[in-house]
């Protein structure tokens with residue numbers, strides 16, 4: 001085996017989980033972790049939940065304490081960016097002027113937020129949420145009080161709205177689609193999310209875009225912000241002017257493929273890897289948000305932007321890097337917490353597939369399930385399912401999805417029928 005190290009670019013959950021797997025079978029191979037945030041690898045879900053609410057400390061989000069890396073002799077290069085990758089010479093050039101050569105390389109560079117470029121986009125008080133630093137700034141502003149306008153009713157926007165309401169802040173969400181999360185859950189379940197937030201005092205502007213942010217030089221802002229002009233209002237596509245002391249934009253993310261692209265690797269909605277998360281040559285793997293991999297369970301390529309994919313995909317990549325014959329075929333899974341509601345979703349609905357929604361239980365109780373079902377020649381199959389406050393059901397949802405179970409829709413809709421007994425003809 002080469003004496004060169006294993007290098008991991010990206011200091012998030014994917015990276016940390018890969019190290020766990022690598023160290024299980026290679027206790028001494030040198031590992032270098034290059035992460036451009038000046039923090040130990042951490043998990044992001046708490047940023048819009050416990051940390052935003054002020055319930056959790058920063059340390060809660062760390063995947064491991066510093067000693068964990070020291071004990072495993074991981075060379076942490078934090079606050080350092082991998083600027084160039086030379087696959088043929090297996091070398092990465094770093095922002096501190098150094099170069100590292102590798103035997104094997106994992107690209108775990110995650111995602112970057114999609115930014116708006118409308119007039120006023122660079123005013124003080126217009127925030128995005130991706131990093132611990134972002135979360136700290138937004139939370140400080142929420143504590144200061146006032147009015148927040150959230151652009152985008154996706155997962156991030158909704159979770160920030162819930163945290164903002166807990167801080168007693170006035171919240172307006174502007175979303176061009178007819179419901180929150182319209183593209184993910186559709187109209188029926190999206191309407192339930194709208195009711196949930198309205199019930200907690202959120203002002204929802206649906207079917208409405210944002211055309212500009214207005215600013216003024218008056219008004220104080222927090223000292224870490226440098227420019228003098230601060231956002232004072234959001235103007236909608238209907239011409240309405242929504243006063244704002246702060247704006248949080250959550251309009252999606254993009255895979256952080258810059259390094260891979262500049263190195264000439266195949267990139268197509270993420271770094272293209274096989275079912276073992278390997279690029280194919282040059283000893284390179286990719287996992288987590290940035291990877292577009294072939295999922296053998298679904299017999300299709302996918303890219304997933306959720307915690308469980310970083311957790312499981314990072315670990316599988318680490319195993320694959322140590323020569324184990326593994327493939328990554330998990331059913332995609334994510335979770336969210338908003339107010340007193342916890343939910344989990346599992347499955348995969350391709351964009352071009354029509355589904356019908358089957359509800360199980362009454363959404364008005366905030367304890368129900370929803371299934372996205374498609375018709376096949378053999379009958380109806382569940383492509384994805386979600387529970388809201390109906391715990392210990394997600395494994396059964398995954399089993400329905402993974403096994404392509406042909407279901408009886410009446411049984412699926414009946415909370416009295418166990419989920420392992422909803423197959424048609426039983």
Ligand SMILES: Cc1cc2nc3c(=O)[nH]c(=O)nc-3n(C[C@H](O)[C@H](O)[C@H](O)COP(=O)(O)OP(=O)(O)OC[C@H]3O[C@@H](n4cnc5c(N)ncnc54)[C@H](O)[C@@H]3O)c2cc1C
Nearest residue numbers: 010011012013014036044045082110288289305306307334
């Ligand atoms: C606020 C928030 C809340 C979320 N909540 C949930 C949730 O409730 N449920 C859920 O399932 N998912 C949630 N997610 C999504 C989940 O956190 C991500 O899917 C996960 O973080 C992806 O992990 P990753 O390691 O692949 O990438 P990332 O976490 O993005 O980590 C990549 C790291 O690599 C660094 N990096 C990038 N390029 C370079 C380079 N060239 N050199 C050095 N370093 C580099 C980045 O700065 C970053 O630190 C949430 C995400 C956010 C932002």
